[in-house]
Every structure is written in C-alpha cells, then in structure tokens.
Amino acid sequence: MNSSSDTVSDLRLVAFKRIMEGYLLCIVCICGLLGNALTCVILSSRFMRTSITNIYIFALSCASSCVLIGFLLTHGIRSTFQAENFYLYIFTKVFPIHVTCLLIQIYLTATVAVDRFILICLPFRGRKWRSPKRAVFVVICVTLFCILYCVPFWFEYELSITNNETTISVSNFGSNKLFRLLMRKYLYFIFVFLIPLTIILICKISIIYKLYAIRKRKRLLGTSMKRNRSSNAINFLLLSIVFIFLLTQLPYFVFNVLYSWLGPSIMANLLARQYLSINNLLSVVNASSTFILYAFFDRKFRQVGQYFLFCRPLPANFDAHTGTRKIKSSVMLPNSRSINSPHRFREHVKRNNLDLTKEKLISINHTPPIVQEEKYN
Structure with missing residues (x-):
C-alpha cells in the first residue's frame, strides 16, 4: 500500500511540476528575459541613464535576468523535457550562481526602496547621498557583499556515484553542523530574510505616509498636481516593484525559513514540494515584472522604447537630458x-x-x- 501510494504521489508531483515549473515557468522566463533585455537597452541609452533611479533599476534588471536564466536551466528544462542528465551536469555549477543572483536581486530591491525613501522623506539631507557615482558604488558594494556571502554555497552539494548511478548529494562541507547552523539557519534568517524585508517594509510604509501627507497638504492649499505627475508616476512605479517583490517573495522566504529550521525532511511532504514549485513560479514572475511596470507607469520610458523598437522619432520638444517638453514662447519678455x-x-x-x-x-x-x-x- 505504501509503495503504491508513493508511486501515485510521485506521478502527481511530476505532472504538477511539469505544468508549474515546466511550461508556465519557461514561458514567463522567456518573456521576462526579453523584457529585461529591452529595459536594460532603454535605461542605458543617453535619454535615460542620467537618472539615479534608472541606474538601480538597470542593475536590478541585470540581476533579474541572471535569476531567470538560473530558473530556466535548473527547473524549466528539467521539468519540461525530463532532462535529468542535463540537470545533474549543470546543477553544481549553476546553483551557487543562482543563489548569488537571487541575493543580489533582494538587496537591490531594498536599495531601490532606500533610494526613494531618501528622495521623498529626506529631500534636503539626502542630496549629498544621491549621485550617479554613489549609485554605481552602492551597486558594486551590494554585489560584492552578496558574492562573499554566497561563497560557502559553492561547496554545499556534490555529485556522488552509487551503484553506477549519479546523484546529487550534500557534501561533507554542506552536511557540517556549523554550516547548517550558520548558513542555513541563523545567517540566512538575519541577512536574507530579516534585514532586507525590514528595510523594504520600513521604507515602503514611510514613503506611503509621506506621499499621503503631501497629497493632503496640497488639497488643503488647493495646489495643482499636474506638475508632479511624472514624479508621482515614478513613485508608483517603485512602490509597485516593491509591492510585487513582497507579494511574490514572502511565501518563498517562509518556506526557506521552515526548511532551515526543520531540515531536508520537509521535502518528503508532497504539499511542501508543490508549494515550493509555486514559489519558484512566483519568483520568476517577480524577476519578469520590471519591464511591464516601467512601460505602464513611465511615459518617457514608453517613448524611448517606441524609438528603439519601432524607429518612431521622439517628439520635437523632447529633451534628451531631462525628458521634459520645452515650451518655446514666441514673445520674449523685455529685461x-x-x-x-x-x-x-x-x-x-x-x-x-x-x-x-x-x-x-x-x-x-x-x-x-x-x-x-x-x-x-
């Protein structure tokens, strides 16, 4: 009875993963890679690269593309084509890079939230902290920190051969109690879960409260908000990026925390493995959402995108540096x-x-x- 029930469970899991981690994940990954590539091309153009926010979004799109490639190689191809040999060959090489890119994506999202918090909540004090050089420096520091943090994961798994069958198993280094205690439990909970999520939540709540206070003050004063329409669009864009990140990554964080505390035995549960497949798909959706959000909220991004994609000329009064429309007066006021x-x-x-x-x-x-x-x- 147990063997037959296990066989039925395995078949259900394979069919479920083929749909979630196979077809759906591959489609979203391919669309996301195309969208992130277009985002990087548009943001790196001379029309968009002067913005400090666009520097962070460019770096985030690059990290998200690497995350999508990792999911496509380790989950999409395996679940779609049942390519176990290919999976065994690339897993030990792709897994550490994939984990590193995931961590970079998490901290760059937190960096975007902090940058917008400084701009909106500390507009005068934070001027000296917001410059293109500092933005590039912050991106480099975040990348180096994530790479150093993920160095031990390069030695966690290894290929083992038993009875002429190659399998992926935890190495002696990965099974060490100190490694499991530090990297998979306490340090993961602090550096991957607690710190970035706390930063994102605090910044998001503070930005929403500040924007609400500004809007309420302008209503009381009767001030028109047409001039701030572009700035409001960028605020909604970044808040949407943070919101989708929280919506898609929070279930994944919860699963990883449970895995770190309960250990690999949690993977014996069918529902837990199906839940993990759904979380992988949600992570792919998060990594693919930047282009859609940018195209929806930012008018300048849409205009430059049409310029690159469809060779449509930019408006005659389109300023290449600021993206504003210049009003040329026919009458000069006397000095x-x-x-x-x-x-x-x-x-x-x-x-x-x-x-x-x-x-x-x-x-x-x-x-x-x-x-x-x-x-x-």
Whole structure:
C-alpha cells in the first residue's frame, strides 16, 4: 500500500511540476528575459541613464535576468523535457550562481526602496547621498557583499556515484553542523530574510505616509498636481516593484525559513514540494515584472522604447537630458534694461514683430519707470 501510494504521489508531483515549473515557468522566463533585455537597452541609452533611479533599476534588471536564466536551466528544462542528465551536469555549477543572483536581486530591491525613501522623506539631507557615482558604488558594494556571502554555497552539494548511478548529494562541507547552523539557519534568517524585508517594509510604509501627507497638504492649499505627475508616476512605479517583490517573495522566504529550521525532511511532504514549485513560479514572475511596470507607469520610458523598437522619432520638444517638453514662447519678455530705456524697448518690440499701435507706444514712453517695472515684473 505504501509503495503504491508513493508511486501515485510521485506521478502527481511530476505532472504538477511539469505544468508549474515546466511550461508556465519557461514561458514567463522567456518573456521576462526579453523584457529585461529591452529595459536594460532603454535605461542605458543617453535619454535615460542620467537618472539615479534608472541606474538601480538597470542593475536590478541585470540581476533579474541572471535569476531567470538560473530558473530556466535548473527547473524549466528539467521539468519540461525530463532532462535529468542535463540537470545533474549543470546543477553544481549553476546553483551557487543562482543563489548569488537571487541575493543580489533582494538587496537591490531594498536599495531601490532606500533610494526613494531618501528622495521623498529626506529631500534636503539626502542630496549629498544621491549621485550617479554613489549609485554605481552602492551597486558594486551590494554585489560584492552578496558574492562573499554566497561563497560557502559553492561547496554545499556534490555529485556522488552509487551503484553506477549519479546523484546529487550534500557534501561533507554542506552536511557540517556549523554550516547548517550558520548558513542555513541563523545567517540566512538575519541577512536574507530579516534585514532586507525590514528595510523594504520600513521604507515602503514611510514613503506611503509621506506621499499621503503631501497629497493632503496640497488639497488643503488647493495646489495643482499636474506638475508632479511624472514624479508621482515614478513613485508608483517603485512602490509597485516593491509591492510585487513582497507579494511574490514572502511565501518563498517562509518556506526557506521552515526548511532551515526543520531540515531536508520537509521535502518528503508532497504539499511542501508543490508549494515550493509555486514559489519558484512566483519568483520568476517577480524577476519578469520590471519591464511591464516601467512601460505602464513611465511615459518617457514608453517613448524611448517606441524609438528603439519601432524607429518612431521622439517628439520635437523632447529633451534628451531631462525628458521634459520645452515650451518655446514666441514673445520674449523685455529685461530690466529695456524697461528703463524707452528707446531700447521700442527696438525690442520691433525685433519681435509685436503688433503695437502708435498710441500704445506713446503711452508706454510716457509711463514712469517705476510703473513699467511693476507692469512687466
């Protein structure tokens, strides 16, 4: 009875994983890789790379692409084509890189949240901390920290041959009690779960509270919000990235915490392995969402994307550095020197082809200089 039930459970698990980690995961991975590639191309262009936020999003898109490639190699191909030999060959090489890229993705998401927190909640104090050079430096530091943290995972698994059958097993280093206690339990809970999630939640709550306070103040003052439409779009974009990260990664974190405390015995449960497959798909969705969110919220990103994809020319008044539309006035206001001198003012009027009658010119010439300053200033 037990052997037959185990066989049925294995068949159900294989069929479930073929759908979740096979077809669905591969489709999302391919779409996500294309979207992240377009995001990197657009953000690295001369139209977009001047923004500090875009530097962090560019790095996040690169890390997300590496995460998608790792999922595609270790889960997608294996579950879709039953390629066990290919999986055995690449697992020990891809797994440490995949874990490192996942950690980089987590901390870059936290970095994006901190950057937006500084910009919105500490606009004057944080000016010295926000510059392109500092952004690149922060990205490099985050990457180096994640690489150093994940060095022990290169020695966790190994290939073993028993009865002419090659299997993946935990190495002597990986089965060491100190490694399991530190890397898989306490350090994981602190550096992978507690610190980044705490930073993201604090920044997200603070940003939402600050934006709500600003909006409420503007309503009381009756101030128009049209000028801040672009800034609000970027705020909603980054908040959406953080929200989707929390929505898709929190179940994965919970599973890893349970795995670190209960050990590998949790994988004997069919529901736990199905839950892990769903979490893998959610992680892929998170790594693929940047392009969709950017295209939905950022108008400038859409315009530059159409410029690259469909060779559509940018608007004539599109500024390459700031992305704003310049309003060209046909009439130049006179400066103070023109106001104080009636002769210069008449010459200025003639140069701009103003339709002024003789009576208006006479009235302006006889107006005292103080009145003129009040009129034109």
